[in-house]
Amino acid sequence: MDIADVEGLRPTAERVRETLFNWLAPRITGARCLDLFAGTGALGLEALSRGAASVVFVEKSAVAARQLEKNIDILVGALEGPPTAETIRADALDYLRSAPGAPFDIVFLDPPYAAGLLEETCRLLAGTRLLADDARVYLELDRKEAEPELPGGWQTEKNKTAGKVRYMLVQANRSD
Numbered sequence: 001m002d003i004a005d006v007e008g009l010r011p012t013a014e015r016v017r018e019t020l021f022n023w024l025a026p027r028i029t030g031a032r033c034l035d036l037f038a039g040t041g042a043l044g045l046e047a048l049s050r051g052a053a054s055v056v057f058v059e060k061s062a063v064a065a066r067q068l069e070k071n072i073d074i075l076v077g078a079l080e081g082p083p084t085a086e087t088i089r090a091d092a093l094d095y096l097r098s099a100p101g102a103p104f105d106i107v108f109l110d111p112p113y114a115a116g117l118l119e120e121t122c123r124l125l126a127g128t129r130l131l132a133d134d135a136r137v138y139l140e141l142d143r144k145e146a147e148p149e150l151p152g153g154w155q156t157e158k159n160k161t162a163g164k165v166r167y168m169l170v171q172a173n174r175s176d
Contacts, residue, residue: 031052032053109137
């Protein structure tokens, strides 16, 4: 996978991805996924390679989005019965405010650490119809940051640290 030269862009570490997808193993096959703040697309691409039915990648940077589309083309071309992958060049919060599309089974949230966007993103996500019943949301943040306050009804299932990263898997119940 090639990575675009964009300031602050960092793919989720391989050992973190391995743990995450072990957690998601029972629910990844056939899942509809949303990769907000997609960046390199490492999480969404991994989901596709492990049997997700579709991934919507939302990325604000034009440079990163172009590289991501190239990486998607390579991966999807190598898979049997190719899944659906769509790249949307937009700000993740604006995307959530417009609340398009059908519900997602799995949502990946890995915003730039210094931006402090996790709580607001979770709050916006909880207020949309983008979460399927029994959806899971992956959160990644700097280990030094406090855990984000989760919307009502959301429950932390897994919570680990690795190096400088804290990562969590949350059961996200819709608030509607």
